[in-house]
Amino acid sequence: MTRARALRTERIEELRLKKDETRREWRDGKTPNLVVRVGRRDKVFILMVRCPGERDPTRLKIGTFPKTTLDRAREVAAEWNAMIERGLDPRKEAKRREREAAVDERRTFRSAMEDYIAWLPNRILNAHAAADARALRAEFLDPDRNGWIDKKIADVTKADVGQLIDDIRGRGVPGRALEALGLIKWFFVWANGPARYQGYGLPGNVTGNPVADVTPNVMQLVRGVRERSLDVAELRAYWRASLAMEYPDGPLYRLVLLTGGRRRDEVEGIRWSEIDIGKKLWIIPKERVKHGNELGALYVALTDEAIALLEELRRRQPEGWGDCVFSVTNGQTPYTGYGMDDFRARVEEEFRKLLPGSAMDRFWLHDLRRVVRTAMSKLGVPKEIAEYVIGHRKKKDYNQDRFVAPCRKAMRQFTDRLLQVLDGSAAGFGADNPDIDE
CATH class of the missing domain: 1.10.150 (DNA polymerase; domain 1)
Incomplete structure (x- = not known):
């Protein structure tokens, strides 16, 4: 019997069937049991071998040429031949390795x-x-x-x-x-x-647990008391930047300010079912309120400006929209894809237009809460009401009043002055003399 010649890539490329053939196999004279099977559609490397425990030879597919190269086919064939010599079935070994890989990935x-x-x-x-x-x-x-x-x-x-x-x-x-x-x-x-x-x-x-004994002190991490707020020019830049942004980003940033410096999570998760347009009230369920288990739901008095913004959003949303006010999934899930870095850059650009040559310090949405709280203090809003507006109240308090009426009055005072600050007719939030620069 003539020994088969070693296959070459060029030869495999030239292999063709005769007119009356549907399939033919050529052995590789270099690697035992390696065969290339040529069919009408493709050329496949196989290992023709008797697996452990089986009586008849089996054709184990290695791969299709040329995606599987000749060198790679020889590597696999040599590996499988070695497995069989050790009494292992390459098919079972492949499944075992797949399971191990899945475990490793997990x-x-x-x-x-x-x-x-x-x-x-x-x-x-x-x-x-x-x-x-x-x-x-x-x-x-x-x-x-x-x-x-x-x-x-x-x-x-x-x-x-x-x-x-x-x-x-x-x-x-x-x-x-x-x-x-x-x-x-x-x-x-x-x-x-x-x-x-x-x-x-x-x-x-x-x-x-590699960080079981790693404490903030070990890492020299200290929670600082943040004092950042936005001054008048920065507020104007913030507002202009939000007006230049389309839904959902721009309206979301404006609603944060128009609802008393609401926390980001509260605004991004706002639902239509939480809003009573007639009563001008937004009731945030305790599940979405910080310390909600102790404080309960939060009642947010909505000004005419906040209602107008919400009604405009509602008009623009198509029929079949879900419950989420801010969403890119037709109202089914809340929008969380906005980029603070992008918005901050836009605000800084507007700030430079207002004050050429000036630089604006980095800010976060949470800093607006200081804007609101400080403004209410300057406007003479009672401390208890101002604290409730921004979502602060004692965790244990016998007074279960939601302060809707006084909060509505406080929000009216704040919003009126905010609009004056934004259009330039007021220089700050001071109640006594709004024309004094703050």
Whole structure:
């Protein structure tokens, strides 16, 4: 019997069937049991071999030429021949490796963190679940920020986490770094829980938590008292920038201010079912209120300007729109895709137009709450009412009044003066002499 010649890529390309043939096989004289099978449509590398425990030879497909190269086919064939010599079936080994790969993938930090984020709404205190999920995705699931995202969770070290937290602080947001440390510590506690640690390949004790002993003091992270507010020129720039932005971003930023410096989570999650246009009232359910379990629902008095903005949004939304006021899914889910960096850049651009040569300090939406609270103090609004307007009240209080009427009056005072500040007819929020520069 003539020994088969070693196959060459050029020869495989030239192999053709005769007119009356539907299939033909050529052996490779270099690698035992390797065959290229030529059919009407394609050329396939196969290993013709008797697998352990089987009586008849089996054709094991390696791959289709030229996607699978000759060199690669020989590598696979040699590997499978070696398995068979050791009494292993390549098919069963492939399935076993697939299972192991699936387990390994599940045990990566990325996969575990995705599981944790999906679980967050189920925790007992879940008012901040959406905000926590956003922060976790931004800081720990962004490959540009987290270089160890695809490490096995068991291999993540204290140094890995520490460097990432330091990088966050290095961006000039120490408060965000402190928040991120708290979030990642809770994640590792969750991952090492009794029902989960084995699935993630963790020991289920303190050794499986690389940040168990990492405290804010260790990282030299201190929660500072933020004092940033927006002055008159900055407020005008903020308003102009929001007017230049289309739905949902621009109206969302304006509603934050027109409703008394509402928290971002409250405005982004606003539902039509929470709003009573006739009573000019927005009732935020306790599930979406900070400390809502202790404070209950929050009653927000809506001014004519806030109602006008909401009614305009309602008119523009097509028939069949869902309950979410701000949404890119036809009202089915709330909008969370706005970029604060983009908006901040727009505000800074408007600020430079107002005050050429000046620079505006970095700000956050939360800083508007100081604008509102300070303005109400200057306008003579009673402290208890001003605090309730921005969503502050004592956790334990026998007074269950919602202060709707006085809050409505306070919001009317604030909004009237705000509009004057924005159009330039008032230089500030001082009640006695609004023309004195503040």
